[in-house]
Structures are given as structure tokens and as C-alpha cells.
Amino acid sequence: MIRLELTLTNLQPKQKARILRLEGGFGFQKNVRSRGILEGKIVEVIARQPVGGPIVISMDKRNTAIGRGMASRIIVAVE
Amino acid sequence: MDIQKVKTILLMGNPNVGKSVVFSRLTGANVIASNYPGSTIEFTKGLMRIEGSKKELIDVPGTYSLEPTNTAEEVAVKMLDEGDLIINVIDSTNLERNLYLTLELLQRNTPVVVALNMWDEAKHNGITINPDELEKILGVPVVPIVALTGEGIKTLLSRLKETHTPTDVSQSDAEKWIHIGEIIKKVQTIEHRHHTIWEKISDATVKPTTGLPIGLAVILLTFSFIRFIGEGLIGYVLEPLFDMYTPVVMEISRAIGPGILHDIIIGRLIDGNIDYVESMGLLTTGFFVPFGMVLPYILAFYFGLSILEDTGYLPRLSVLADTIFHKFGLHGCGIVSVFLSLGCNVPGALSTRILETRKQRFISATLLAISIPCMAQIAMIFGILGSYGMEYVLMVFIALIATYVLSGLLLNRYIAGESPELFLDIPPYRRPYGKALLKKTWMRVRIFLTEAIPFVFLGVLFINILYAVGIIDTLGTFFSPVISGIWGLPKEAAAALLIGFLRKDMAIGMLLPLGMNPFQLVIAATVLTIYFPCVATFAVLVRELGIQDLFKSVLLMIAAALIVGGVMRLILLGF
Known part of the structure; x- marks a missing residue:
């Protein structure tokens, strides 16, 4: 069975997902992890700003805004 | 240990x-x-x-x-x-x-x-x-x-x-x-807990449908608060104080008697009386502009800004503004620089350091130097144009916002480099701590007091000397093709443009004795904002951008002043 992988950008507000992988170079991974975005974490999308604006996610009761380009490199599975 | x-x-x-x-x-x-x-x-x-x-x-x-x-x-x-x-x-x-x-x-x-x-x-x-x-x-x-x-x-x-x-x-x-x-x-x-009311408010302020109207309301409220406090301080505290001060200055004026010393210390008497805005003496205008007109708004502004910072609202505003600021090659954090610059361009220019790339820093710094008036300048714009009606004040701001947006779009297109995305933590809302608020406000106001006031005095001294030796006239004639030809202003406005290098609030005050109509005042106030940053901001820009980038930035400012001033002249005054 072929399953398309989802990224953070595919999620709609109120959807929850588990982070599977970070796709990017060393710098990107380090930068993202230092804000607590780690494999295995559950994230919920709070808001999507219009016209390609950032996505606001909630993790451990804490909100973070992340640009779509970066969000598209965070692979998730819907919970 | x-x-x-x-x-x-x-x-x-x-x-x-x-x-x-x-x-x-x-x-x-x-x-x-x-x-x-x-x-x-x-x-x-x-x-x-x-x-x-x-x-x-x-x-x-x-x-x-x-x-x-x-x-x-x-x-x-x-x-x-x-x-x-x-x-x-x-x-x-x-x-x-x-x-x-x-x-x-x-x-x-x-x-x-x-x-x-x-x-x-x-x-x-x-x-x-x-x-x-x-x-x-x-x-x-x-x-x-x-x-x-x-x-x-x-x-x-x-x-x-x-x-x-x-x-x-x-x-x-x-x-x-x-x-x-x-x-x-x-x-x-x-332990699992349900959403608190603050978490719900937090979510509402970042969702675009509810967040944008709330954001506009917060900005409007903040500025009404600043105006309310500023005007209150002027009406109930500073005007009475200056009323008590006037007889003292008149006494000094009589003691000195007419002459160049009188011109420098007291300035010109208008109908035998002191006019705190127009007299241009150290003890009159030099004192009144920073303390009587500008300081109340500075106090109110920094108090308001500290509240926005300490409650944690600013990151939410950055998220909402991100989409727009991305079009200027910046990201949402650019709005924090705009806010700080509205207080004073110096910390505004310093705050561009939180941006990641050279392109972003260049655009952010250039845009604020071109089109963000500082609170001192805004106070003076209200002071001289407010009496003609708020629509004139509004014209200045519309012109400046349009300049910011258009320059931003152009710079994003033509400046090479990367514009990384927003990646920002949004802290929960927090009750501000009174002592920290006051400390922060005071430290910022103190910077205004220690750095701005010497410049105002220097400006007053400078302008009196230049008038006395006739340099203003020569400069006015030399630049009249631009000042009169393009902007439709009297050539004496050259003096204000010159003082604008030192202090823009002083410069705006100097427009008043020139007998311009309100439309000309609108053009002059706008051009004074755009044409060049004040010397304090300039010094910071040298450090932050380096000589080469600053040179580019200055060329852009001059071009913007010529174009925006020219267009406004065509719209407001005709040929």
C-alpha cells in the first residue's frame, strides 16, 4: 500500500499529529529541536495564517509559530 | 565555591x-x-x-x-x-x-x-x-x-x-x-487540565479571523492611550509649570537686553512676548520643545510599549503581521522594529539585529530610517498640524505608510539575499510586573533625556549662529530648485532641513514661523521624516550596516524624499 507522507503544512486547525521525522540539514534539525520540536512529540495546529503565512502549533501546552517552508520539512502522522 | x-x-x-x-x-x-x-x-x-x-x-x-x-x-x-x-x-x-x-x-x-x-x-x-x-x-x-x-x-x-x-x-x-x-x-x-480562559484568549489572538480585528483594536487602543496620557500631562502638568516659568524668562530677557546674546538665550520676542515654539532661544524653545511638547508623549509611549512587551502580546502581533512583512523581504518580527522606531529610531535600528540575514537587516533598517517618524517628531507633527484639523495629520501618516509599503516591495525585489521564515515562540500571557515596567520605562525615558536634550540645545545654538552669519539664506537659495521647485515649499525651509540632521522634532517646530499653508506643512513634515535620519540614528546605522550599505541606504532615502515630496506637491498643491 502506498501512503503519502504528511507534513505539518497538511494539517488543519485542531488536528493533532505525531512528529515522525525532520527533513533537512544539520543546522535546520538543530534549530528546530532546540525549540522542543522533537521526533515522537504530539503537536496540535492552532491556526494557519492566510496566504502562505506561518502555522501556529501547540506542543506541551506551548505555542510556536513556524513558517510554511520549515513546516513542510517536518513529517508527521495524524493521531 | x-x-x-x-x-x-x-x-x-x-x-x-x-x-x-x-x-x-x-x-x-x-x-x-x-x-x-x-x-x-x-x-x-x-x-x-x-x-x-x-x-x-x-x-x-x-x-x-x-x-x-x-x-x-x-x-x-x-x-x-x-x-x-x-x-x-x-x-x-x-x-x-x-x-x-x-x-x-x-x-x-x-x-x-x-x-x-x-x-x-x-x-x-x-x-x-x-x-x-x-x-x-x-x-x-x-x-x-x-x-x-x-x-x-x-x-x-x-x-x-x-x-x-x-x-x-x-x-x-x-x-x-x-x-x-x-x-x-x-x-x-x-496532570491533565482543561483549557484556561487565558489559553482560549491566547488562541483567539493568533487565529487570523479573530486575531486581526483584535490586533487592530490593540494598536488603536495603545495609541489612544498614549495620546490621552500625553495630552493629560501637557494640559494639567506642563502648561501650568511653563506658565509659572514665563515671568522668570521675561525677567531674564529684560536683564540681557537686545543683542546677539538675547537672540541665543531667549530668542526673538513675538509681539513683545515669548513664543515657546517660535522664539528659538535656549531657555525658551530649547527648553519647551523637549520638556513641554515631547517628553509627555515619550513617557506615555514607553509605558504603553512596555506593557505590550511584558504581557507577551508582541509575538502574537508578529505572527499576524508575518504575511505582510514577508512581502517586504522581512518576517513578522519586523513589526517589533517598527514599534520601537516609533519611540526612537535608534533602538529601532538596533533591534534589526534579531533578523537573521543581511538582506533583512538592510531592508528593515532602511525602511525605518525612511518612513518611521519617532515619537518626538510625531508629537511635534500633532502639535503644529493638529490645530488645522486631524485630516492633515492623517495625510502625513498615509503618505509615510504608503512610502513604507512601496519601498518595502521594491527593496524585496531588488536586494539580493535570503529572507528566512518566521520561527517564533509564543509565550503565554503574563501579568506584567509593576516594578519591571517602571524600570524599563524610566531607562528608556532617561536615554531620551540624556541624549536628546543636548542635541536640542546644540540645534538652537547652531541655528542662531547660522542665521547670524547668513548661511541659511545662501543654502536656501542654493537648494531652492528642490525645496521650492519640486516640493513647493518656501526656500527658508532649508533651515529646518538642516536642523533635521540634529533633531527632527526641533526641525518640525521651525516650520511654523515660515507662514506655510497646511498642505505645505503636510509636505514639509513628510519630507523631513524621509530625507535623512537624525544624526543619532545615522551613527547607529553606520555601525549596523557598514559604510557601503549605508551609502546605498542614503541614496534610497534621498530618492524617496524627492519622489514622495514631488508626488504630494502635485496632489496637494498642483503645479
Whole structure:
């Protein structure tokens, strides 16, 4: 069975997902992890700003805004 | 360790962990802030007392790790070498993320003490942390505190001496995250709680449908608040004070008698009386413009800005503004620079350091230098145009906003380089701490008092000398093709443009005696904002951009002044 992988950008507000992988170079991974975005974490999308604006996610009761380009490199599975 | 040997203590932690509140608590009144505080970059220094000896305490800019991603974090890392002891402030409601920096700090060879701040908030959110267990694992003192109320601060101070230089443990990144996972499992339990009302409000202020109207309302409210306080202070405090001051100055005026000395100290009498705006003497205009017209608004503005900062609203505004600012090659954090610049362009220009790339810093700095008037200037624009009607004030602002937007779109297109995306933590809403608010407001107002007032005096002196030797006339004639030909202003406006290099608020005041109609005043006020930054901002831009980029930036300013002024002349005055 072929399953398309989802990224953070595919999620709609109120959807929850588990982070599977970070796709990017060393710098990107380090930068993202230092804000607590780690494999295995559950994230919920709070808001999507219009016209390609950032996505606001909630993790451990804490909100973070992340640009779509970066969000598209965070692979998730819907919970 | 021997606490007597410690000279400098660093306060370090992630952004938004309440470091500055801890700082206010520890330093009391003796803050000797050397640089511009509040705008995350410049650090604040203070003195604190431990067991009878004085120590220097440095509030280091917040950082997530010791591998910096922007110049602000670079500053933080560089400052590591200056400290003999580190107080690592941790947000207890967010232990897991904060521990990464802690583990990194423990790999350096400076002793660390961990302060678990916002202990009450964590309890409230159903988070229980076992500080003794954490202490055992980390091997350094761990003290729960509530900086807002002062709880635990004494214990923190008394336990500083229990720490020691950490024994070197080298861990890779992945090992650190595994280690953190294990620590969290051992020391923290989270009980599920329902969404609090503040969390609901927090969500509503970042959702575009509700957040944008709320954002507009907050901005409007903030500026109405500034106007209300500013006008109140002028009407009830400063005008009565200056009414008492007038007879004193008149007495001095009579004592000096007519002559050049009178022109410099008192200025020209208008119908035998002092006119505080038009007289142009050191004791009249030189005094009245900074204290009687500008200071009330500066006070109100910085108080309002500090509230927006300390409640945690600004990051939400950055998120909402991100889409628009992206079109200018910036990201949402650019709006923070705009806000700071509305107070004074100097901290505005400094705050561009939180942007990641050279392209972003260039665009942000150039745009603010071109089209953001500082509060001193805004106060004067209201002062001279307000009496003709608010529509004229509005015209100036519409012209400046249009200039910002159009220049932003153009610069994003033609300046090479990258524009990274927004990646921003949104802290929960917090009750601001009164003492920290007042301290921050005062430090910012003090900068205005110490830096602006000498320039105003210098400006008044300068303009009197230039008038006396006839240079203004010569300059006016030389530049009249631009001033009169393009902008439709009297050539005497050259004097205001010249003084604008020193102080823009003074320059706007100088437009009044020229007998212009309100439309000409609108054009002149707009051109004065755009054509060149004041000397203080210019000095910061030299440092931040470098000579080459600044040269480009200045060319853009002059071009913008010519174009915008010319277009406004065509619209408002015709040919």
C-alpha cells in the first residue's frame, strides 16, 4: 500500500499529529529541536495564517509559530 | 565555591523565561544599564549584593542554545566568557525545552545554579517537578522561584556558593535529547487540565479571523492611550509649570537686553512676548520643545510599549503581521522594529539585529530610517498640524505608510539575499510586573533625556549662529530648485532641513514661523521624516550596516524624499 507522507503544512486547525521525522540539514534539525520540536512529540495546529503565512502549533501546552517552508520539512502522522 | 571571588554573575536562559523580572528583583534600584534595554539585544548590567560584597549582574539576551542563529544570540555566547557564575533561569512550565541550554551550559567550565522560575504557574497548570531529584541528576543547586512575587529569591542567593565548576561531560546533540527525555521522566509529572480562559484568549489572538480585528483594536487602543496620557500631562502638568516659568524668562530677557546674546538665550520676542515654539532661544524653545511638547508623549509611549512587551502580546502581533512583512523581504518580527522606531529610531535600528540575514537587516533598517517618524517628531507633527484639523495629520501618516509599503516591495525585489521564515515562540500571557515596567520605562525615558536634550540645545545654538552669519539664506537659495521647485515649499525651509540632521522634532517646530499653508506643512513634515535620519540614528546605522550599505541606504532615502515630496506637491498643491 502506498501512503503519502504528511507534513505539518497538511494539517488543519485542531488536528493533532505525531512528529515522525525532520527533513533537512544539520543546522535546520538543530534549530528546530532546540525549540522542543522533537521526533515522537504530539503537536496540535492552532491556526494557519492566510496566504502562505506561518502555522501556529501547540506542543506541551506551548505555542510556536513556524513558517510554511520549515513546516513542510517536518513529517508527521495524524493521531 | 568561594563566593567572595565572584565578580560577575550572568543571568542566562531561553527567551521569555522572566529573566528581566529576576534581574529587577536582584538588582533593586542600582541599575547602571549601559546600553539600550528591552529590545532583546543590548544587555542590562546592575549591581547586586551577596554576603556583603558587591557583584555585577548581567542580564544576557535570551538564547535557545549556544550555537547562535542570529547576532543577538551571538552576543549571549560571547558574554559567557565574562562571567564567574551563571544563574540559569528556567521556565518551569516548559522544563523540557529549557533543559537543552542547561546541559550545554554544564559543558562549559563556569559554575551554574539553576532557578526554576514561574514555579506557581507550573503548579497551576498541573505540572509537578521534583527539584531535589533534578538537583541530584544535574549535580548543581536547583532552586524553585517565583520572580514576580520574590518567592525563593533569598534561597537562590544563599545557595549560589554551593555550586562548583562542572565536571566535563561531553555529550552529542542526540545524547542530550535522550538524556533530557530521561530527566523529564524522572522529575516531572503532568496532570491533565482543561483549557484556561487565558489559553482560549491566547488562541483567539493568533487565529487570523479573530486575531486581526483584535490586533487592530490593540494598536488603536495603545495609541489612544498614549495620546490621552500625553495630552493629560501637557494640559494639567506642563502648561501650568511653563506658565509659572514665563515671568522668570521675561525677567531674564529684560536683564540681557537686545543683542546677539538675547537672540541665543531667549530668542526673538513675538509681539513683545515669548513664543515657546517660535522664539528659538535656549531657555525658551530649547527648553519647551523637549520638556513641554515631547517628553509627555515619550513617557506615555514607553509605558504603553512596555506593557505590550511584558504581557507577551508582541509575538502574537508578529505572527499576524508575518504575511505582510514577508512581502517586504522581512518576517513578522519586523513589526517589533517598527514599534520601537516609533519611540526612537535608534533602538529601532538596533533591534534589526534579531533578523537573521543581511538582506533583512538592510531592508528593515532602511525602511525605518525612511518612513518611521519617532515619537518626538510625531508629537511635534500633532502639535503644529493638529490645530488645522486631524485630516492633515492623517495625510502625513498615509503618505509615510504608503512610502513604507512601496519601498518595502521594491527593496524585496531588488536586494539580493535570503529572507528566512518566521520561527517564533509564543509565550503565554503574563501579568506584567509593576516594578519591571517602571524600570524599563524610566531607562528608556532617561536615554531620551540624556541624549536628546543636548542635541536640542546644540540645534538652537547652531541655528542662531547660522542665521547670524547668513548661511541659511545662501543654502536656501542654493537648494531652492528642490525645496521650492519640486516640493513647493518656501526656500527658508532649508533651515529646518538642516536642523533635521540634529533633531527632527526641533526641525518640525521651525516650520511654523515660515507662514506655510497646511498642505505645505503636510509636505514639509513628510519630507523631513524621509530625507535623512537624525544624526543619532545615522551613527547607529553606520555601525549596523557598514559604510557601503549605508551609502546605498542614503541614496534610497534621498530618492524617496524627492519622489514622495514631488508626488504630494502635485496632489496637494498642483503645479
